[in-house]
Amino acid sequence: MSDRKPSQQLALLLLIAAVTGLSVVQLAGPAAAQERVERKSFLQLLFGGGGSTPKPEKPQPSRTSRVSRPAPTPSIAAPQEPVVEKLDNARKILVVGDFLANRAADGLSTAFAQAPGVVVVDRANGSSGLVRDDYYNWPEEARSIVEEVQPSIIVVQLGSNDRQQLVVNGEREPVRSVNWMAEYERRTQLLIDALRGRNTPILWIGLPAFQSPSMTTDMVALNSVYRAQIEKAGGEFIDIWDGFVDEEGKFIFTGSDINGQQVRLRGSDGINVTQAGRRKIAFYAEKSIRRLLGDAAAEGVSAIDSANFPEIFMPPAPGENAAAITRTTPVAMTDPALDGGSALLGEMPATAGLVRSPRDQLVLDGILPEAPEGRIDNFAWPRKAP
Incomplete structure (x- = not known):
């Protein structure tokens, strides 16, 4: 490896670093869904270091609705009537x-x-x-x-x-x-x-x-x-x-x-x-x-x-102790003190000079009055000369 040029050595190191980083990412893939993993830089992969444990994430506060709701109206109790004290001899x-x-x-x-x-x-x-x-x-x-x-x-x-x-x-x-x-x-x-x-x-x-x-x-x-x-x-x-x-x-x-x-x-x-x-x-x-x-x-x-x-x-x-019942004397129907009369209306004598009308003669006595002479309903015979 000493016979190679520095540029070749650098390229080989880069290739090794890329392969190593890919394997690290693949191994951390399943756990990435559960926890956050900090990725290492090229220098950390090459020379080591940066192995500190990640800080735990702070839990996010739950979102609350900011919709304002009207405060409940306090119920008003119906007024109660005061208790009346009863009398001793009630x-x-x-x-x-x-x-x-x-x-x-x-x-x-x-x-x-x-x-x-x-x-x-x-x-x-x-x-x-x-x-x-x-x-x-x-x-x-x-x-x-x-x-x-x-x-x-x-x-x-x-x-x-x-x-x-x-x-x-x-x-x-x-x-x-x-x-x-x-x-x-x-x-x-x-x-x-x-x-x-x-x-x-x-x-x-x-x-x-x-x-x-x-x-x-x-x-x-x-x-x-x-x-x-x-x-x-x-x-x-x-x-x-x-x-x-x-x-x-x-x-x-x-x-x-x-x-x-x-x-x-x-x-x-x-x-x-x-x-x-x-x-x-x-x-x-x-x-x-x-x-x-x-x-x-x-x-x-x-x-x-x-x-x-x-x-x-x-x-x-x-029928029980009838003598104790107070009775009021009834007013007589023939008492004239109310209107000054001397008798009831039905007891008044008929008028002496009362003359029956033609209607009363027909209804009461059955007598039909004679029609005047010359009228069409005068059926008297023999007719009298006008």
């Missing part, structure tokens, strides 16, 4: 019955929430009724409840759980049979007698329609029992049927609330009522309650005494 409304009575009590509490003189006491039993007296005997329990609460008004809603057989004289009677209805009327009367022991006014709220047609039919029959028995005892029957059916009398899920807005009134099971439905049930009884309580049910009342809350009591049943 009048109590006792609510008894089944699960619908519990919903009615909830609606009445909302209706009188701002009335300091009214307190709603809920003593309903959701699974109770008049049929299963072995589970809860309302005629027996009612007396002790009334004595404990001493309410001014009693509200009853019962019967949704009573579509069951009744044992009458040892025999199981089907729902709405003759014996079943007779026994159910007797138990209804026992409950009313137990509730009116303190002569407290009773408002019996009727049952609404239900999604099941057969259940709705049974509720109609039970409402007729409640209406007859409570009115016989001097109480008041509150009919809510039209508020939960359509124009054809069919069950509805959605209807008008107390403000006339279309809302959901019944639950998905077709039995329970929503919050709006509870308020609507209470709305029917609210009018009678406000009439009985007077100014005590008003908002902002600061005290209750005999001036703004006279004593109220349940009127006696027909």
